Amino acid sequence: MLTVVGEALMDLVRAPGSAAPPAEHPGGSPANVALGTARLGLPTTLLTQLGPDPRGAAVRGHLEAAGVAVRSLSDAPTSTATAVLDERGAARYEFDIDWAPTQPLALPPGTTCLHTGSLATALEPGATAVEALLASADAVVSFDPNVRPSLMGAPDAARERIERLVALADVVKASDEDLAWLYPDSSPMDVVKRWRGLGPAMVVATLGGEGAFAVTAAAEARCPARPITVVDTVGAGDAFTSGMLWRLDALGLLGDRDALRRMGSAELGTVLDTAVAASAITCTRRGAEPPTRELLESCTS
Template identity: 55%
Template sequence: MPDTLDLLVIGECVADIVRLPGTADRVHPGGSPANVAYGLARLGRTVTLLTQLGPDGHGALIRRHLVSAGVDVRTDRSAAATPSALVTLDDAGGAAYTFDVTWTLAATPPPRPPHHVHTGSIAAVAEPGATTVRAAIESLRATATVSYDPNVRPDLMGDHARAVRHAERCVALSDLVKASDEDLAWLYPGRPPQRVAEDWIATGGPGLVLVTRGAAGALAVTAQGGTAIAAPPTAVVDTVGAGDAFMSGALHALAARGLLGPAGRDGLRAPDAGTRADVLRHAVAAAAVTVGRAGASPPDPAELQAVLARV
């Protein structure tokens, strides 16, 4: 049966240039929102990505990559170069990024009204495009559920207080927020991640906050309580795109339960313990596949099911 749920992702594409000592640079299609769109399409979801791609080799590479999975790529008329990031890996495969990004997204209507909208990362903080992103979310949220991932990039966040205000505005517009423990430590130094999640929920913004904790697993927090899950044992190649695969896995599970779109909003904002556990299982399984191979390479349905069998 074809997927009838229209998902819209708004955000940047980035060419990840992975540099290792003694080897030639490897270029992987990346960018947090683009990775989420790609992951959703790989899992069979109908997804449109509203983004910017320059008239260059990196832009062509990324477009081919996204289209190969079935993403409907929509770009504005910007002629800016495709954003890039120099990626260096530590001995454990952890990734550090140095960005070259210009984000000037112009207002571009989606091809059809979406049921769910996802955004975050650089797109939600780098001006002038961030203003366009927030305006789009504000105009769509009456008829679509919204998810947000701050995916903090300290080098691009600018003034800390301003960055926190930007993040909190996006949180307030969202039904679902996903953040890493590292994101929350940067935004709110010294505050435990679960406390931050509870505070966000208490403001009347999101009903569900997902917190990733690397090898320690993940946490789902609602006003009704929290659910934790361990990460499946995985031989890590690199962590590029792990959080984005987690996000696409979570959205895929929520869609399967009918919790995305206006008809699912009440359920999305107050999922029961069984739903929280199922969403986390799908999310950590998707992330486990991705960290087990190079670059942002999320699973297809068969690969996801294989890991779910042991989570």
């Protein structure tokens, strides 16, 4: 079973140049990952923070309809993220959020993989509790920093914290935009290899229109992007993570640290191809709407 820890919120998506009220879509990076893995058939629990309000009810209903077991750790009002789209469909975010779980963080029985990242690993007081959970977890750990510069302070401080979390993880995924903000003088490939040296079994960089690149202890692989017409990029990186985790599970690797470290180039290429396809499908839809298993398999067979 996969357990995801982190924020669930309502995305308020504003089209470029539009005076209309923003469209509301359930979101939050960890919640999007949980939605994606559940749609793909991977049993998924989300430990999050949702308020007893209409937006909280809408987000919970959206996740539970896909099969996510949702457990709220606080009754604080449901957070929002305003996504302002540019002419290419790329999103810039403005947040009204806190992350302060009032219940202890503990993995449900049967958890074989823990995924977290984004604001849940950056905003206090919850970030400290999440880091402690990663350090003590008896499970494979997946981490996506999903950098939000407006909420993460100076790059130097964020880089120190993120590198600690990378060292605690087994699978790490980051975007080229994340890496450019953290390491402006290094290429994504150089950072991926540096992070792999900190201890993870597998590190992946998504490269936008250039696809994705990954390294393990035994292999490297690169996968090109798929040609699509982009509607928006909301949730695309999270769909990549969902596809990646689902394919690792299908290959029998998600709950096995040693097997992850032995993964060869053929398996790694298959994982990247699945993840890139999941991300591409999501980019053709409005909001964070990852594919079902049937659709994804039809695009990767």
